[in-house]
Amino acid sequence: MxxxxxxxxxxxxxxxxxxxxxxxxxxxxxxxYPIKYREAIEANAAKYGVDPLLVAAIIRVESNYKPELISIKGAVGLMQIMPDTAKWILEMEGFSKLSMDSLYEPKSNIMMGTKYINLLNKQFNSNMAEVLAAYNAGPGNVSKWRESNIWDGKLESIDQIRFWETRKYVDRVVYYYKKYQKIYM
Missing domain, CATH: 1.20.5 (Single alpha-helices involved in coiled-coils or other helix-helix interfaces)
Incomplete structure (x- = not known):
């Protein structure tokens, strides 16, 4: 031997x-599984009543913490905010000091993205699966899917979501969210 x-x-x-x-x-x-820009994430999550680990998971999936990133579809920055969404958020009270150029600044991008999550939470009654699907595919699409019974809005049935990209997106964000919960809680 x-x-x-x-x-x-x-x-x-x-x-x-x-x-x-x-x-x-x-x-x-x-x-x-680091969380960069943690202070900005935690401050804005507290301000807008959003789970900071969910914000971190969204950033991880959207840009992997690369603030200069611009998607093929035109989404900008850490949280990959679409310019039209940014314009809408900038028109809201409390955002007058920011501009479209602010999308490239990590703290401002996190502020706008977290505010958008807050608005989606209100629209979809804090249903995480619907909020994440809406963040990726737009709230109009999610509302249509729910109204026409294409998707029941549950995490367990994301395979019913019409867009492959959105199904994958929701699945990945939830994966990192659970990973962050395990590590940082």
């Missing part, structure tokens, strides 16, 4: 140790 080389045993022990540390401690998970 051949002897197992020491380097393989040490490598296996290191992998086991890292696995134990990963499951018993959040330090490695926090490295793998």
């Amino acid at each position: 051949k002897a197992v080389p020491k380097k393989y045993i040490l490598t296996l022990l290191l992998v086991i140790l890292l696995g134990i540390l990963y499951y018993q401690s959040n330090w490695l998970a926090r490295i793998m």
Whole structure:
């Protein structure tokens, strides 16, 4: 019988140790799933009554924390806000100091995106699945799906959502939201 080389045993022990540390401690998970712009996220989440971990999960899926990102469809910044949505939010009370250029600034983008989530929460009675679907596909589409019984608005039945991109989006945001809850709570 051949002897197992020491380097393989040490490598296996290191992998086991890292696995134990990963499951018993959040330090490695926090490295793998960081939350950037945490102060801005927490401040705006508190201001608009939105879960900060949900905001962080949306940012992770939308832009992976890249503030300069512009999508093919024209969505801008960390929270990938569409210019028309931004104009609508900028017309609201309390946003007069911001401009369309503010979409490129992380703090302002987070403020507008969190306000938009707040408005969607009001429109869809804080139903997370509907809010996330509306954030991605637009509130009009979600309302149509619900009114015509295409989708029942439940997370468990997102496979009924007409747009593949929106189904995938909701699923990914919920995945990161649960991951963040496990790590940061």
